Amino acid sequence: MKTKFLFIIGLLSSYLVFGQDSLRMFRLKTQFIAFTPLKNEIEKVNGLTVGLGFDSRYAPNTQSNFQKVNGLNLDINPLGFLIWMFYDPSRIAFKEAYLQVNGINISAAGYVRGVNHNGVSLSMYNYGNTMNGMLVSAITTDIEKGNGVLISGLGISAKELKGLSISIFNDANTLKGMQIGFHNKATTGKGLQIGIVNKSDKLRGLQIGFWNKNGKRKLPLVNWNFKAKK
Template sequence: MKKQFFLIMTILISSLMHSQDSLSHKNEKAKIFGVSPSKKTKNVNGVLLKYYDEIDNEITPKKVNGLGLGFNGLGIFFPVLLLVNIGSINSWEINNADFEDLPKKMNTINGMQLAIINMEPTVTNGFELSLSSNISAPSVINGVSVSPLYNFHHTTNGVTISTFANVSKKCRGLQVALINVCKDSKGLQIGFWNENGKRKLPLINWNFKSKKEKL
């Protein structure tokens, strides 16, 4: 009995020491300042300066605890192009059949994301502010997303606020904009025109039942 007790204690102590070594190793790798795209940057406890990572190019997923800053210059032109084509808003939707497997390949920002435009596959847990959020990339916002122009996400859990349009495939929460479009919506939409999987209405729209079919 004593031998078994000492054996268990030895295993537990060894496991704890290994865990501490692993944590120390991870902390050593974390940077205060990182850049994206970069295969060397993985964990950042501070600021990530990002330009354009693509899943198709096998990006190295990055975890940021702090601030993500995006300076993609294309963001200056996209809002104008989208404003001209606002009549075809249904074609703006991001549609990824295999989206369930994508988040683990995406960058994760725990904190705040500030960008002219975000064209990187990103999961943001916190607050997001940009001129045109997440265009041409699957993305998730768990928190609040604000844009003076447009908000584009695959999945939104929380609140999205913009002037012209909020477009998502899956929504859980509140959308506020001139035009709100979400095929799988569970929550409220407030705007001049609102569309969800159940109905299309001006001013206010709602749905509190989850969509049963798989996206």
């Protein structure tokens, strides 16, 4: 009888410890408030993130799992301007995104490669991966894909752009939408360019500016091409 009693006590204790570990693991994986850079064991934040940003270089361990933030991110990194001066996204060996942000981002610095965003972003610069929504950067934007409205003070560069791009210098490998700025460049695409200088190799659409160049001709003021280039 005594043996059975001790066995039951031991079994209940193991269940209790297991339950506490499971609860602790859930709390670690899902947070309502978290500091950035996110700890490696956090998988999701539903609420608020505050800190230095999502650059894995600031974390003690680099990200080994995909993480997600739903809500508001406040980035108070004081080194934003220095990062912008020395960070070269073209030299980053990017493989796949490690973070998805859905909501509002307000940053004294900005995103780096490996971050996807859906929503509204206000930052000094933006070097993220896929950006969807309303994105405003004080200095530059250099991303893989952009969908929505992109506004930047100095320049916007994207491999693929669908939507509206407003900056002094706009550059897109593939454009489906509109570029407005001093110098607009699109390798290929469909849409409208409005600026002082507009250049494209295979743009199907309209160019309005002081000097316009497309795959068919060079013209001042207005240029057009509505046929696909063979």
